[in-house]
Amino acid sequence: MFARFLIRRVVFAAVVLWLVTTTVFILFYVGSAETVARRIAGPRAPQAVVEQIKANLGLTDPLFTQYRRFLGGLFHGDLGTSFILNTPVGTLLWQSLPATLWLVAGASVLWLVAGIAGGVVSATHARTWIDKGTTLFVLTGVSLPTFVLGLLMIFIALSVLAPLGFAFLKPGAFVSPFADPVEFLRVMIMPWFCLALVQTAVYTRLTRGSMLDVLGEDYIRTARAKGVPERAVVYRHGLRAALTPVITQFGVDIGTLLGGVVVTESVFGLQGLGQLMIRSVRDGDLPVIIGAAILASIFIVVSNLVVDVAYSFLDPRVRLA
Template identity: 75%
Template sequence: MTRFIIRRVLFGVIVLWLVATTVFLLFFAGPADNVARRLAGPRAPMEVIEQIKDTLGLNRSMWEQYASFLGNLLHGDLGISFISQTPVTTLIMQSLPGTLWLVAGAAVLWMAAGITGGVISAVRPRSVLDRTTTVLVLAGISLPTFVLGMLMVYLALSVFPWTGLQPGPYISPLLDLKGFLQVMIMPWVCLAVVQAAVYVRLTRGSMLDTLGEDYIRTARAKGAPERRVTYRHGLRAALTPVVTQFGVDIGTLLGGVVVTESVFGLQGLGQLMIRSVRYGDLPVIIGAAILASAFIVVANIVVDVAYSFLDPRVRLA
């Protein structure tokens, strides 16, 4: 088990190195004046260009710049924003809690709803409940996130104002738990509805395949209770593709839930990315891109470890 985890971690490190190298080549390869102009923006004066060249050491050789770039990354130094003159690490740490809470809360909701709905539909295929769930899944998949979010905001503010739910900036639960829940419940539900539709369909298909396996029929022939057959034997094996999708979704969403944060006005990584792209703040864009890659790599490592518990044969792969 330890060797399995070490192999996966080393593979993740190699992936992050390749991502960092690609980012460096995309943004820093080329003549020093062109790189500085690209980082500062097309309207930046020459004194700003010269300052960037001196600060980043763009007049050095490419190998020296590359070594400095990797060294700064290893020390957590992502540079300084050219717009706010604030370290990129500080900006990311200020925006990260909102995104973490949004993704974590929504993940609990969509996993609970997705797995429960998928199992119920698979146990009773072609029933009225199964067909109703299928219709709801298609509606959830087809409904754009921003449309659902705007509809929820309208209902909360105009039709059901007594609920107290309202969009707004992120509030720490340590400072105001009630205000935190009022702000976060609608984004959680909005994100979870869209994601849960995918997980219901995925869980249902995987469960139907698993419940048709020979070892399931053998367990039933031995007189095992149906609940045990379904949840202990069937669900455990059927969760492998679900866990795969979960790892991909978590890693991707942690990089910035752009649409949901924009609709509800949350100050997270998605909003930070929008502002950075709008104003051409490339140091922040670079830092956020590398952080998003790190989230995806870590999520996939966790998924691989989860595989080893769901299916011990994976440890030998």
């Protein structure tokens, strides 16, 4: 039963990826050849130079030929070459990926632990001052834009803490933890907390609502009537059922953020996938734009596939759907 469930999900994921890649190709290649060639040649270049650039890039070939070449490259792991930097797209993505991966990985641990813990505490102390305080935090976190929070953190770190002798935190380009662990922490702590604080508010609210629904179910009342300790009722019976929407949201968020945490990376200057995409869109670098879009879609599809599998373990009824 589980094998058939998994095969269906994998086939569905493959179809989604094919549709996404085809859509991205059509959106960026159809009607874009003139714009791209003109941007490379310069605004005052003769039309003959523009046409020569289009021919050199293969943009004058029939659309089906371009699409076949595009798919052939994907099957061989070749995403093409940057029109602007003359560098393989795979190399550019590989250089930018670590910053985004470490940012999302560190922040996701913080927001998942804090969000679930806060939601459980708020739900088990409903309508008390603890619940009201948590609600205030949630509303503040949801209402605070990421770029405002990031700039506020930088201001506090550089203008308040640094003059007092606490100069450990600083914004800057990503540094590998294997090359310099201390510098890695100095650069990443603020982005982690900036991204996690906003997401924690969302997960606290989601966990609280889900826990309140679950704690009102008949089987929870039955467990309490049988004398099961409250801690076991909440964490063993209630939390597992309440986690299903949380895990679903977590998979969506992870996939989306791995595609490029544009605002956080830009505020702290991390040089990740988000900033690579911004530069590529600004320069009209089609291969890099398409490569980044395909990579982002792969992250989203794979994360949702993992969530479907995890969801089926949390709620076996999903396997029958």
